[in-house]
Amino acid sequence: MSAHANQTQSPGGAAGPPALSGPGGQGTPGAAGRFVGPKVKPRNTYATVRRLWSYLYRQRAGLLIVALLTVLGSVIGLVSPYLMGKAVDDYLIPHDYPGLVQLCLFMLGFYLLGSLIAWVQSFVMNGLSGRTLQTLRHDVFEKFQQLPLQVFDSRPHGELMSRATNDIENVSNSLNQTVIQLLTSLITIVGSLVMMLRLNLILTVVSLLCIPLMWMATSKITSLSRIAFKEQQQELGALNGFIEETVSGQKVVKAFRREAVTVQQFQDINGKLNRAGIKAQIVSGMVGPTMNFVNNLSFALISAVGGWMAFHDWTTIGVIVSLLNYSRQLNRPINELANQYNLIQSAIAGAERVFELLDMDTEYRKEQTTPAVRSVQGEVVFHDVSFGYSAESPILKQVSFTAKPGDQIALVGPTGAGKTTIVNLLTRFYDIHAGAITIDGVNITQIEKNRLRSKLGMVLQDAYVFSGSIRENIRYGRLEATDEEVEAAAKLANADSFIKRLPHGYDTILTAEGSNLSHGQRQLLTIARTILADPEILILDEATSSIDTRTEMHIQDAMKTLMKGRTSFIIAHRLSTIRDADLILVLSGGQIIEQGTHRQLLAAQGFYYNLYTSQFQKSASASAGETG
Numbered sequence: 337m338s339a340h341a342n343q344t345q346s347p348g349g350a351a352g353p354p355a356l357s358g359p360g361g362q363g364t365p366g367a368a369g370r371f372v373g374p375k376v377k378p379r380n381t382y383a384t385v386r387r388l389w390s391y392l393y394r395q396r397a398g399l400l401i402v403a404l405l406t407v408l409g410s411v412i413g414l415v416s417p418y419l420m421g422k423a424v425d426d427y428l429i430p431h432d433y434p435g436l437v438q439l440c441l442f443m444l445g446f447y448l449l450g451s452l453i454a455w456v457q458s459f460v461m462n463g464l465s466g467r468t469l470q471t472l473r474h475d476v477f478e479k480f481q482q483l484p485l486q487v488f489d490s491r492p493h494g495e496l497m498s499r500a501t502n503d504i505e506n507v508s509n510s511l512n513q514t515v516i517q518l519l520t521s522l523i524t525i526v527g528s529l530v531m532m533l534r535l536n537l538i539l540t541v542v543s544l545l546c547i548p549l550m551w552m553a554t555s556k557i558t559s560l561s562r563i564a565f566k567e568q569q570q571e572l573g574a575l576n577g578f579i580e581e582t583v584s585g586q587k588v589v590k591a592f593r594r595e596a597v598t599v600q601q602f603q604d605i606n607g608k609l610n611r612a613g614i615k616a617q618i619v620s621g622m623v624g625p626t627m628n629f630v631n632n633l634s635f636a637l638i639s640a641v642g643g644w645m646a647f648h649d650w651t652t653i654g655v656i657v658s659l660l661n662y663s664r665q666l667n668r669p670i671n672e673l674a675n676q677y678n679l680i681q682s683a684i685a686g687a688e689r690v691f692e693l694l695d696m697d698t699e700y701r702k703e704q705t706t707p708a709v710r711s712v713q714g715e716v717v718f719h720d721v722s723f724g725y726s727a728e729s730p731i732l733k734q735v736s737f738t739a740k741p742g743d744q745i746a747l748v749g750p751t752g753a754g755k756t757t758i759v760n761l762l763t764r765f766y767d768i769h770a771g772a773i774t775i776d777g778v779n780i781t782q783i784e785k786n787r788l789r790s791k792l793g794m795v796l797q798d799a800y801v802f803s804g805s806i807r808e809n810i811r812y813g814r815l816e817a818t819d820e821e822v823e824a825a826a827k828l829a830n831a832d833s834f835i836k837r838l839p840h841g842y843d844t845i846l847t848a849e850g851s852n853l854s855h856g857q858r859q860l861l862t863i864a865r866t867i868l869a870d871p872e873i874l875i876l877d878e879a880t881s882s883i884d885t886r887t888e889m890h891i892q893d894a895m896k897t898l899m900k901g902r903t904s905f906i907i908a909h910r911l912s913t914i915r916d917a918d919l920i921l922v923l924s925g926g927q928i929i930e931q932g933t934h935r936q937l938l939a940a941q942g943f944y945y946n947l948y949t950s951q952f953q954k955s956a957s958a959s960a961g962e963t964g
């Protein structure tokens with residue numbers, strides 16, 4: 337469960353998230369028409385940066401402003417040390433105090449301008465990166481709506497979600513800081529060097545002596561801190577995963593009285609995270625003092641050599657002051673680049689995972705745009721259909737049957753027999769490997785998925801409701817439906833009476849999990865939603881499983897009206913509900929082992945007969961127990 341959480345990034349996280357792995361991660365080599373998992377391309381930092389740049393480039397006007405301001409800000413930074421040297425040589429040493437005050441005031445104005453530029457620059461950059469990320473988030477979310485179900489099946493949902501949240505967040509952190517930083521660093525390094533060389537060649541060489549030392553120290557600490565941050569991320573992932581599991585499994589934790597054990601387990605993980613966090617902070621905390629030491633070493637060298645040169649009149653105190661400041665300016669970007677390295681790495685890794693998601697095949701990619709399907713009569717035929725969710729394990733084996741227009745087809749059989757799989761194929765949630773499925777003689781692969789699904793109405797086992805009002809939830813079936821139509825559908829689904837009893841009626845707000853409704857009530861809502869959608873073909877997957885017998889009778893009546901004239905597929909465990917079906921398909925191990933009407937199958941005294949009589953006896957003895 338926590339696998340996805342292991343991808344979680346800490347804000348200060350150094351290394352990129354672990355490469356995608358796990359079942360389906362690499363995709364399945366597939367024959368034509370089969371799902372081929374998302375292609376994982378080899379890591380290509382250059383391509384990732386270029387693509388990220390293409391997103392940024394859409395804001396080129398803002399980028400240009402930022403670039404101009406950065407150049408201006410950097411130039412101000414470059415002139416300041418020169419002015420300091422001038423202050424010493426031209427005003428301080430000759431005791432020209434009025435001139436010194438004038439220069440200081442000028443410098444003050446200069447610094448103020450620098451701060452103002454920095455502020456405007458970060459304001460523009462924030463807006464720019466914000467809009468870029470908005471576009472990126474939009475693209476990712478849009479992609480989620482188009483990905484085939486296999487992608488969601490083959491990896492933890494949290495792992496996909498973390499691409500839309502953590503990974504984009506990483507890109508965001510970095511975009512904001514590094515774009516300006518990189519440009520500033522570049523200008524500052526080149527500009528400082530030029531100014532230093534103009535002032536004094538020997539002192540410039542002396543100040544450069546410490547740079548290799550600084551570079552070595554920084555890269556060593558950076559690589560150590562990357563490992564430490566990665567460890568911290570993993571522990572954070574484990575902690576997040578554990579919290580997520582225990583929150584969603586609260587009922588089970590409480591029912592089995594595992595609160596104390598759970599807290600103990602949490603303490604262990606929490607302790608590990610704490611230790612990893614301390615280690616990461618200690619290692620990364622070494623960067624600052626080490627840099628200070630090397631900076632000061634450079635300072636000492638320049639002061640010593642510069643002092644000796646000034647003593648021999650080979651240079652002036654003002655030049656030494658300027659050079660000391662330029663040397664600090666030169667070291668700072670190198671230092672900062674080292675610090676930014678982690679952030680950049682993390683952003684590139686994040687961007688790579690986001691782009692990898694954006695590059696996945698959508699389920700509509702290979703669609704032929706066929707002419708609109710005529711109004712559907714509802715003849716559904718399965719011709720020798722074979723299918724497996726993965727290439728290695730076939731589930732359905734050569735399933736064939738014919739549903740005539742308006743027929744009620746019941747799918748029965750033991751759990752895992754493949755009943756839901758059959759309807760999954762009809763809706764083209766998954767594409768078949770062999771055989772053909774036709775609706776009114778047209779192969780469903782020739783019908784656009786959107787169009788096909790508009791003809792099908794589903795009431796699923798999982799009665800899913802969205803956060804929003806009851807009215808909105810029912811209207812999900814047909815967005816343009818009027819309030820009256822919504823209420824009429826609810827009446828037909830027998831949901832109207834319980835909705836009206838709620839304090840806010842149809843305007844009652846539901847939570848995403850629908851926890852303020854019972855499971856049965858949620859199911860009634862989803863039935864109303866399907867009734868409103870008014871589909872030509874109906875799929876009812878255990879639709880009445882959570883409804884009491886009395887409500888079930890009402891629903892059966894409503895459904896009978898609804899099913900009239902529509903081909904309907906009903907998956908039911910309670911065989912009493914499908915006695916009137918036109919065709920009962922008995923599935924076992926992915927094959928149809930018997931088919932016929934209730935009467936025919938009872939007369940055959942086979943699998944169905946045994947299933948039915950055992951259920952019938954059970955319910956008979958249960959009701960005898962109740963009355964007795």
Ligand SMILES: Nc1ncnc2c1ncn2[C@@H]1O[C@H](COP(=O)(O)OP(=O)(O)OP(=O)(O)O)[C@@H](O)[C@H]1O
Pocket residue numbers: 489725726731749750751752753754755756757758
């Ligand atoms: N998304 C999936 N990915 C991989 N395997 C799956 C997936 N969905 C179902 N299966 C497998 O396919 C087989 C058939 O499942 P299916 O849901 O069709 O059975 P069912 O007859 O509807 O069962 P039940 O009555 O319990 O709902 C099972 O072995 C199941 O493990």
